[in-house]
Amino acid sequence: MAEAAVLQTTMTEAAPEKVTGGEEVLVPYASQRVAYWYFVIALALFVLQLLVGLWLGISYAFTIPQNIVDALPFGLTRAMHTNLLVLWMLLGFMGGTYYLVPEEAEREIYSVKLAYIQLVAFVATGVIALVGFAFGWTQGKPILEIPTPLDFVVVIGALIFLFNVAMTVIKGKKTAILGMLLGGLVFLALLYIFGMPFYRNLTIDWFYWWWVVHLWVEGAWELVTAAILAFVLIKVTGVDRRVVEKYLYIETALFLFTGLAGTGHHYYWIGAPSTWLWIGGIFSAMEVLPIIAMVIDTFRTQRQKGVVIKDKVVWTFAVGTAVGHLIGAGVFGFAHTLPQINYFTHGSQVTASHGHLAFFGAYALLNFTMFWYAMPKLRGVRKVDATAAISGFWIMSLAVLGLGVAMAVAGIIQTYVERVLGQGFMVAQANMQFWFKVVLVFGVVLIVGLLMTFWQMVFAKEAPGEQEATV
Ligand code: HEM
Ligand code: HEM
Ligand SMILES: [Fe+2]
Numbered sequence: 001m002a003e004a005a006v007l008q009t010t011m012t013e014a015a016p017e018k019v020t021g022g023e024e025v026l027v028p029y030a031s032q033r034v035a036y037w038y039f040v041i042a043l044a045l046f047v048l049q050l051l052v053g054l055w056l057g058i059s060y061a062f063t064i065p066q067n068i069v070d071a072l073p074f075g076l077t078r079a080m081h082t083n084l085l086v087l088w089m090l091l092g093f094m095g096g097t098y099y100l101v102p103e104e105a106e107r108e109i110y111s112v113k114l115a116y117i118q119l120v121a122f123v124a125t126g127v128i129a130l131v132g133f134a135f136g137w138t139q140g141k142p143i144l145e146i147p148t149p150l151d152f153v154v155v156i157g158a159l160i161f162l163f164n165v166a167m168t169v170i171k172g173k174k175t176a177i178l179g180m181l182l183g184g185l186v187f188l189a190l191l192y193i194f195g196m197p198f199y200r201n202l203t204i205d206w207f208y209w210w211w212v213v214h215l216w217v218e219g220a221w222e223l224v225t226a227a228i229l230a231f232v233l234i235k236v237t238g239v240d241r242r243v244v245e246k247y248l249y250i251e252t253a254l255f256l257f258t259g260l261a262g263t264g265h266h267y268y269w270i271g272a273p274s275t276w277l278w279i280g281g282i283f284s285a286m287e288v289l290p291i292i293a294m295v296i297d298t299f300r301t302q303r304q305k306g307v308v309i310k311d312k313v314v315w316t317f318a319v320g321t322a323v324g325h326l327i328g329a330g331v332f333g334f335a336h337t338l339p340q341i342n343y344f345t346h347g348s349q350v351t352a353s354h355g356h357l358a359f360f361g362a363y364a365l366l367n368f369t370m371f372w373y374a375m376p377k378l379r380g381v382r383k384v385d386a387t388a389a390i391s392g393f394w395i396m397s398l399a400v401l402g403l404g405v406a407m408a409v410a411g412i413i414q415t416y417v418e419r420v421l422g423q424g425f426m427v428a429q430a431n432m433q434f435w436f437k438v439v440l441v442f443g444v445v446l447i448v449g450l451l452m453t454f455w456q457m458v459f460a461k462e463a464p465g466e467q468e469a470t471v
Contacts, residue, residue, distance in 0.1 A: 026377040029102035031109035038095025042088040049084035061436035079145045087126045092367035105172025121157040158189040176245040184223025203271035210266040218259040254290035284337040291330040298322040313389040317369040324361020349411030357404035375457045385463040395449030402442035410435035
């Protein structure tokens with residue numbers, strides 16, 4: 001089937017004000033274009049995150065002269081790496097929301113101006129925060145390092161965003177996808193507030209810190225992901241909306257049921273009551289169920305009668321998200337979630353390994369699914385070079401898999417040397433250095449894959465020939 005016809009079919013649900021990229025309607029609502037800058041900035045910040053990540057890897061792989069360590073300390077660069085991660089992913093989700101909402105609600109975004117103001121607010125906060133870290137201006141809590149005054153800017157930015165999206169939805173058509181998305185975004189914003197105060201009792205401080213960190217990635221972000229994935233699956237496969245939505249409800253209920261109580265897997269050793277060992281162990285083990293359901297559901301969508309995959313690239317990333325989620329969050333999460341195992345692995349490189357595989361598999365790939373769906377259209381490109389785009393997928397995914405496995409090996413060595421043999425921290429580090437050299441090699445490959453993908457999304461010209469219709 002020709003791409004032109006494909007896009008025409010895809011856009012049949014869409015309505016009036018057409019913005020065209022050539023003769024065909026690529027982006028049905030003018031305000032969807034806001035997403036472009038969200039995506040480009042998100043991609044650039046991801047590149048920056050990885051460059052800083054390389055430095056972290058070098059810090060583990062080699063013994064570095066003290067004066068260089070003083071200039072670029074681990075604590076500072078780690079904060080940059082993780083904050084850049086959260087910033088680019090949130091910008092990606094917000095851009096994705098602005099792209100998706102008009103097509104779902106069948107109307108323009110309430111205020112394009114507010115969408116840009118909010119983008120500037122977030123990016124400015126990010127830049128000030130990163131520079132501030134270098135001068136010791138930090139709240140000290142990992143991942144949530146940004147100091148309280150900047151937290152308030154984030155809250156204002158989030159309120160503008162929620163207002164803008166909610167007004168669009170209120171004035172437009174209401175769909176299950178929009179309900180899920182808005183619910184997830186409100187939940188996400190509310191949770192942030194719990195991480196803002198500093199509680200003098202450290203157990204309580206950590207207790208609420210996890211409300212942000214855990215309940216984001218294992219609660220609110222799952223809802224946002226489910227909504228974005230459902231939107232893309234409907235568009236790319238043409239499967240009946242009601243079928244996709246039905247599963248969306250079931251999965252979301254399961255995600256919330258298991259993920260909320262699953263927070264307990266972080267309360268084992270922080271001084272919380274010992275009942276959390278049971279609650280955390282049982283419920284977090286069950287968190288794997290909705291993830292498996294999501295993978296089955298994605299493949300089931302493909303097998304629906306008469307389904308033709310209209311966009312091979314987007315489909316590859318969508319399936320990759322489901323499978324990556326299963327490996328990173330499901331398998332690697334489950335591996336250390338029971339207290340009997342976590343007792344040994346807690347806070348080791350086993351944790352970091354899972355963190356990388358889960359964040360990339362679930363949320364980096366989800367963002368890329370949306371980017372690949374929207375970016376070509378936003379640039380008026382009707383057909384992308386599918387082979388190049390899909391090779392980008394494999395390079396990045398296999399690199400992260402390699403990096404994650406190498407970290408896991410380092411973590412197992414660390415656990416054994418420190419917690420079974422009872423040797424010192426530095427003895428363990430010396431035994432881990434080789435595996436961090438492996439991490440570095442995969443890190444470089446990942447950066448190459450990302451730069452390739454970035455270039456293709458932002459600059460690549462229209463590819464000649466017909467779009468393939470099947471996967
Ligand atoms: C996409 C979803 C997920 C993401 C992005 C994610 C990410 C992370 C990250 C970054 C950490 C490290 C936090 C820190 O200490 O700084 C972590 C810890 C942990 N995660 Fe996940 N996770 C996900 C899902 C899961 C699931 C489904 C499970 C269980 C089945 C799980 C089990 C754990 C456990 C037990 C820890 C604590 C490790 C320790 O004690 O050091 N995670 N996760
Ligand atoms: C160039 C590739 C990368 C390298 C070399 C790298 C290296 C590292 C290192 C060494 C740490 C510190 C672990 C520790 O505290 O001991 C770290 C932390 C982290 N990185 Fe990366 N990283 C890379 C890419 C990524 C990617 C692609 C993601 C997610 C999509 C990511 C997410 C994280 C997270 C969530 C943490 C905190 C983990 C935790 O709390 O346990 N990194 N990274
Ligand atoms: Fe968790």
